[in-house]
Amino acid sequence: MPELPEVETVRRGLEPAMVGARFVAVEQRRPDLRFPFPARFPARLVGARVEGLSRRAKYLVADLSSGESLIMHLGMTGRFTVAAPGAGGAMLGEFHHEAGGLPAHDHVVFSFDTGARITYNDVRRFGYMDLVPTAGLATCRHFATLGLEPLGNALSGEVLADLFARRIAPLKAALLDQRLIAGLGNIYVCEALFRARLHPEAPAGSIATKTGRPRASAHRLAQTIRAVLEEAVAAGGSTLRDFAHADGSLGYFQHAFQVYDREGEPCVTPGCGHVVRRIVQSGRSTFFCEGCQRR
DNA sequence: AAGAACTCCTGTTGGC
DNA sequence: TGCCAACAGGAGTTCT
Numbered sequence: 409m410p411e412l413p414e415v416e417t418v419r420r421g422l423e424p425a426m427v428g429a430r431f432v433a434v435e436q437r438r439p440d441l442r443f444p445f446p447a448r449f450p451a452r453l454v455g456a457r458v459e460g461l462s463r464r465a466k467y468l469v470a471d472l473s474s475g476e477s478l479i480m481h482l483g484m485t486g487r488f489t490v491a492a493p494g495a496g497g498a499m500l501g502e503f504h505h506e507a508g509g510l511p512a513h514d515h516v517v518f519s520f521d522t523g524a525r526i527t528y529n530d531v532r533r534f535g536y537m538d539l540v541p542t543a544g545l546a547t548c549r550h551f552a553t554l555g556l557e558p559l560g561n562a563l564s565g566e567v568l569a570d571l572f573a574r575r576i577a578p579l580k581a582a583l584l585d586q587r588l589i590a591g592l593g594n595i596y597v598c599e600a601l602f603r604a605r606l607h608p609e610a611p612a613g614s615i616a617t618k619t620g621r622p623r624a625s626a627h628r629l630a631q632t633i634r635a636v637l638e639e640a641v642a643a644g645g646s647t648l649r650d651f652a653h654a655d656g657s658l659g660y661f662q663h664a665f666q667v668y669d670r671e672g673e674p675c676v677t678p679g680c681g682h683v684v685r686r687i688v689q690s691g692r693s694t695f696f697c698e699g700c701q702r703r
Numbered sequence: 704a705a706g707a708a709c710t711c712c713t714g715t716t717g718g719c
Numbered sequence: 720t721g722c723c724a725a726c727a728g729g730a731g732t733t734c735t
Contacts, residue, residue: 410728442711442731466729484729485713513713532712534729577706585706586730593728648728649715690707693726 410482411593412466412558413640413661414651418488419463421654422526425490426470429520430457437515442483442536452476452539453518465554465590469545477542479550483534490654493523526654554590558633559641563589565627569616572626579629580689582612589633595646595668596636598695602667603632608687608694610703639664667695675699 410418434450446452457473470478480486516528516537528535540548555571556562571588572579582588583597592600601608606615606625615626645651645659648669652658662669666676671686675697682699 414728442729481729483712484727530712531714532727532729534712575705581706584729595728646728651728691709692729 410466410486410645410651411596412463412591412637413596413643414645414659415466415468415482415591416463416641417645417653417659418482419461419468421490422468422488423461425492425520425522425524425526425654426458426461428458429522429524430473431455431518432521433517433519435517435519437510437517441515441530441533442481443538445537446539449537449539453478464551465557465586466593467550471542475542476539477545479538479540479548480528481535481537481550483530483532483536485531485650486535487529487650487652488654489527489529489652489656491525491527531650553587555586555588556590558589558591559637563630563634565622565630568630569622569626570620572612573616573620575612577612578609578689579606579612579615580608580694583633584692591637592633594692594694595665596633596640598668599636599666600629600633602696602701603636604629605700605702607701607703608689608696614703667697670695 431453434453436445436449439445452474453472455474456476459471459473462469462471466481468480470480472478511529513531514527514529515533518526538550545551556567572582575582579601580597583592583600584594598608604625606629615623615629617623640646640661643659643661643664644653644657646661646665647658648662667684670684673684675682675684677697677700680697680699682697684695684697687694
């Protein structure tokens with residue numbers, strides 16, 4: 409589900425309910441998600457106050473008064489729902505119940521001293537949570553290998569050309585590699601490549617000269633990555649199947665897709681005349697226009 | 704050592 | 720209608 413814009417949208421939805429609040433109960437309903445929960449997970453949270461909620465790439469990070477930070481990754485289907493103080497039991501949209509009466513795939517419930525409750529639901533369980541010392545965040549195993557933030561000031565044509573120089577992997581794969589740029593996923597890579605008029609199968613190194621100097625395409629790509637992410641954040645992310653904000657509302661950037669999930673539809677470029685194609689690159693769908701996107 | 708394939712898990716969809 | 724393969728917003732691990 410969530411790429412950078414969706415995670416940022418979730419962060420903004422959780423912030424008012426979490427920051428300043430103290431955990432009074434944590435219900436952990438299974439021993440693991442993608443990975444085991446950290447040892448004594450509920451006990452290490454209860455009593456701690458949330459000092460701040462930030463985002464790094466596709467991760468949410470809650471800094472706690474205990475000196476630890478709660479790292480949360482949503483995987484493909486992770487989803488948070490906030491029940492405001494006094495909202496009682498049932499939350500909007502919880503229609504699927506297991507025999508035991510608990511909503512299906514609700515794996516973690518945070519309760520706060522404010523009365524707010526936050527529920528983590530994850531059908532496929534590719535998400536995970538961990539606790540690490542706040543002082544060691546940058547070098548923890550989740551963050552140590554992450555590349556640069558695409559919305560930070562660091563992303564430029566020069567930096568991108570430098571990162572991609574001499575790489576023969578396709579542009580699509582290089583952009584998905586979180587060790588280079590951290591936060592892009594399948595949707596926004598497809599959209600950024602279309603806007604930059606670059607072929608997804610072109611070697612990543614082709615946006616740089618042999619000496620590593622950026623070509624014009626490197627500047628275009630850096631600019632379109634930033635633009636597509638900023639627009640998607642402003643739109644509250646994209647809702648394809650089940651992404652929803654913490655308050656249950658939906659993103660609407662999917663209406664702005666120019667190629668993603670539009671196989672067979674006419675290219676949006678006036679006079680182009682091609683249709684959007686779907687190919688598979690390293691097991692994942694790529695959508696692009698052969699007329700507009702050149703190697 | 705880079706790059707691609709395989710893997711985790713459940714649910715939905717589209718073709719026959 | 721049923722059945723089954725393909726696919727889904729991610730990324731760590733394992734191969735070549």
